Amino acid sequence: MAILPPGVSAESFASAIREFQDAVGRDWVFTSDDDLYSYRDHFSYIKDQPNELIPSAAVGPDTTEQVQAVVRTANKYKIPLYAISTGKNFAYGGPSPNVRGSVTVDLKRMNRILVCDDKRHFALVEPGVSYIDLYRHIQQNKLNVWVDTPDPGWGSLIGNAMDHGIGYTMGFYRDHFGAHTGMEVVLPNGEVMRTGMGAMPASQSWQEYRHGYGPDPCGLFGQGNFGIVTKMGFRLMPAPEHWRNGLVTVPKREDLIPLIEAVNYLCDLSMCGEPWYGSPLMGLMGNTEFRDAAMSFNESAMDRLAASAKLHSWQVELQFYGSERTTLANWEYAKEIVARKVPGARFTDGESLKTPLTREQIASTTGPYPTNMRRNITQGVPGLGIWYMTGRTENNPNAWNETHIGLFSLIGRSGEAVLKAQKDFADVARKLEMPSLFPNALQTPVNWYQFAFLMGNGFGLGRGDNSPAGKLAATAKLREVLRENAALGYGDYRAPPILQDDVADQYSFNDFVLRRFTEQLKDAIDPNGIISPGRAGIWPAPFRSMRGGMRS
Ligand SMILES: Cc1cc2nc3c(=O)[nH]c(=O)nc-3n(C[C@H](O)[C@H](O)[C@H](O)COP(=O)(O)OP(=O)(O)OC[C@H]3O[C@@H](n4cnc5c(N)ncnc54)[C@H](O)[C@@H]3O)c2cc1C
Numbered sequence: 001m002a003i004l005p006p007g008v009s010a011e012s013f014a015s016a017i018r019e020f021q022d023a024v025g026r027d028w029v030f031t032s033d034d035d036l037y038s039y040r041d042h043f044s045y046i047k048d049q050p051n052e053l054i055p056s057a058a059v060g061p062d063t064t065e066q067v068q069a070v071v072r073t074a075n076k077y078k079i080p081l082y083a084i085s086t087g088k089n090f091a092y093g094g095p096s097p098n099v100r101g102s103v104t105v106d107l108k109r110m111n112r113i114l115v116c117d118d119k120r121h122f123a124l125v126e127p128g129v130s131y132i133d134l135y136r137h138i139q140q141n142k143l144n145v146w147v148d149t150p151d152p153g154w155g156s157l158i159g160n161a162m163d164h165g166i167g168y169t170m171g172f173y174r175d176h177f178g179a180h181t182g183m184e185v186v187l188p189n190g191e192v193m194r195t196g197m198g199a200m201p202a203s204q205s206w207q208e209y210r211h212g213y214g215p216d217p218c219g220l221f222g223q224g225n226f227g228i229v230t231k232m233g234f235r236l237m238p239a240p241e242h243w244r245n246g247l248v249t250v251p252k253r254e255d256l257i258p259l260i261e262a263v264n265y266l267c268d269l270s271m272c273g274e275p276w277y278g279s280p281l282m283g284l285m286g287n288t289e290f291r292d293a294a295m296s297f298n299e300s301a302m303d304r305l306a307a308s309a310k311l312h313s314w315q316v317e318l319q320f321y322g323s324e325r326t327t328l329a330n331w332e333y334a335k336e337i338v339a340r341k342v343p344g345a346r347f348t349d350g351e352s353l354k355t356p357l358t359r360e361q362i363a364s365t366t367g368p369y370p371t372n373m374r375r376n377i378t379q380g381v382p383g384l385g386i387w388y389m390t391g392r393t394e395n396n397p398n399a400w401n402e403t404h405i406g407l408f409s410l411i412g413r414s415g416e417a418v419l420k421a422q423k424d425f426a427d428v429a430r431k432l433e434m435p436s437l438f439p440n441a442l443q444t445p446v447n448w449y450q451f452a453f454l455m456g457n458g459f460g461l462g463r464g465d466n467s468p469a470g471k472l473a474a475t476a477k478l479r480e481v482l483r484e485n486a487a488l489g490y491g492d493y494r495a496p497p498i499l500q501d502d503v504a505d506q507y508s509f510n511d512f513v514l515r516r517f518t519e520q521l522k523d524a525i526d527p528n529g530i531i532s533p534g535r536a537g538i539w540p541a542p543f544r545s546m547r548g549g550m551r552s
Pocket of ligand 1: 083084085086087088089090091092094095107127149150151152154155156157158159160162163164165166167227228229230386387404406532535
């Protein structure tokens with residue numbers, strides 16, 4: 001199926017392909033259906049539909065100079081490019097572009113680890129370096145640092161950060177874009193720019209002071225379309241000697257309020273790593289009386305039934321890093337802080353392990369999910385275990401459904417906000433006559449460096465109906481969810497291309513001044529609009545009429 005970039009003739013496209021081949025080598029320009037298969041989003045709700053977001057070609061540069069040459073050719077023929085690092089952004093569109101017929105710039109070949117400094121605690125990498133690559137490099141060279149990894153370890157530090165991805169160790173490192181230390185970018189006109197101290201030709205401290213002097217433009221490149229990042233630095237966590245975890249449980253639903261207050265205090269003092277909240281009450285949903293109480297948010301009935309089933313209402317798992325002695329002291333201090341605020345809290349010691357984990361520890365399953373996966377990931381060990389959730393394999397034919405969209409609605413980091421959001425989202429589900437994967441009263445917040453609830457397929461949309469019409473209906477429902485949530489003040493932090501305009505619409509303060517500002521910049525910096533038009537709802541003038549096009 002030959003696809004052309006929008007508005008580009010077959011002759012021009014053929015000339016552009018020849019120029020791309022001259023720039024990166026014939027073997028690294030892909031145009032056949034077979035080759036382009038891997039640049040499609042196989043979780044997409046519009047897979048195999050006429051509007052599926054498929055590229056017309058892909059090019060694989062090996063150097064920054066080759067990226068520059070590709071960008072210059074794209075400008076000459078007005079071809080939209082879409083840069084990916086490892087292209088594993090599944091749940092958020094995978095490698096697929098915003099504009100059908102774009103040329104994918106696949107940066108996997110640029111996979112050099114340029115610096116990994118375990119005294120100053122940073123790495124400088126190219127886009128193709130995955131979390132697994134960096135982890136292996138650290139192990140092989142016995143370096144004294146950890147990498148904060150997202151659940152799937154095959155993604156790249158740069159690609160993940162460029163979509164504002166998140167991880168699972170200490171707060172500072174979990175915000176992957178926030179933990180970056182400067183970047184090199186090929187701008188839409190083909191020039192190379194370095195940010196922060198990297199703008200000084202003889203800089204000795206590029207990775208150590210990311211602001212440099214004057215305005216820091218880095219934010220424009222994260223979830224933006226202002227350039228192609230070819231190098232980026234990241235702060236790394238010094239490897240601690242010891243790790244331990246502990247479980248805190250509280251009896252009543254409303255105990256969540258003081259529990260979160262106490263845990264926020266500990267996290268913001270950097271005394272513990274990611275708090276992992278949960279509730280065992282899902283196990284009671286088979287009990288009709290409990291189910292009725294949960295569905296109607298009858299808090300006192302839920303508390304009574306939980307107590308008679310000898311279950312707590314909430315739990316949070318805490319991680320501690322340091323020496324054996326300091327992790328114990330921090331855990332003891334955490335118990336003290338929580339106990340002061342929540343009199344009924346109970347504490348269970350978890351594991352206490354010398355680090356790094358041995359191969360046997362990494363491979364072992366010491367309990368039901370997510371025990372060992374969480375132990376690995378909270379210690380910077382990348383893996384792919386999470387695919388048990390979504391991966392449809394011969395052994396697991398019923399894993400979730402054919403499609404998968406991640407949408408996480410952000411909520412305030414307080415118990416009041418969580419309890420209110422549970423009710424708000426239940427109201428939205430009722431209003432839109434939607435099924436709910438989780439009974440809303442039991443949905444637990446995910447805490448990276450902010451709180452979020454899983455939306456998207458979390459509502460069970462599209463489950464069981466994988467026909468094109470069923471998927472279309474599910475996507476339309478998601479759009480309604482986004483609108484209803486926005487009216488209640490809940491925004492999303494990330495979305496696949498088919499929903500990016502809808503999420504961008506949530507950010508409408510002062511007549512969309514934020515979008516008007518970024519589009520004004522986009523038009524000035526990228527007049528042909530060739531770099532990822534439409535990404536994050538930022539449409540350059542030549543493509544602006546495509547805004548909202550995925551809704552039809
Ligand atoms: C079950 C499951 C669990 C997941 N868990 C997590 C998780 O814990 N944390 C998390 O963050 N994500 C998670 N994800 C989402 C996703 O898989 C990861 O974020 C993954 O790391 C993103 O893929 P990537 O690193 O290959 O990025 P890419 O796909 O390479 O890049 C992502 C996007 O960033 C832009 N981009 C990439 N490189 C560049 C560049 N060099 N210059 C300019 N723009 C660029 C492009 O728009 C691109 O589409 C999960 C997904 C699934 C399905």
